[in-house]
Amino acid sequence: MRAPVVALALLFAGAVFAQSPPAPNPAHGAQMMDNLAVLLDLTPAQKTQVQAILQEEHAKAKEAFEQAKASGAKPDFAQMKAMHQQLQQETVQKLTPVLSEAQLQKFQVLSQMQHAHFHHGAPGHGPAPGATSGSAPQS
Numbered sequence: 001m002r003a004p005v006v007a008l009a010l011l012f013a014g015a016v017f018a019q020s021p022p023a024p025n026p027a028h029g030a031q032m033m034d035n036l037a038v039l040l041d042l043t044p045a046q047k048t049q050v051q052a053i054l055q056e057e058h059a060k061a062k063e064a065f066e067q068a069k070a071s072g073a074k075p076d077f078a079q080m081k082a083m084h085q086q087l088q089q090e091t092v093q094k095l096t097p098v099l100s101e102a103q104l105q106k107f108q109v110l111s112q113m114q115h116a117h118f119h120h121g122a123p124g125h126g127p128a129p130g131a132t133s134g135s136a137p138q139s
Helices: 002-010 026-040 044-071 077-095 101-119
Strands: none
Touching (some): 026 044, 044 077
16 A cells, blocks of 8 residues: 555656656556545546646646756755745645645645655655654654
């Protein structure tokens, strides 16, 4: 169960942090969207809306990556992190009228899991947005 959740979460930021974006695989993207629809218990109408929102945000991330690549200057980590956070906020804002409160909370948990998995608990990255600070660090 954890592998599909992590895979779904990676969908949201993969193009931003990749060295070179992989060639699109429509079957893989469709399977990930189907999994997300099950995890969030989306209606067919919601699934269509969520898919459109996520595709739009993915296109924005890819465009930003391509612009950074074309400029020849490698963006620093702070720039990439800020851009990623901005895209996450935009995604949540666009999903808010589409999803129920429970569905939106599940989506945010998936995003937090992706963030934690991507950084592998690297020091200095801090908790994911919205994470509670009362939990003890893992050793």
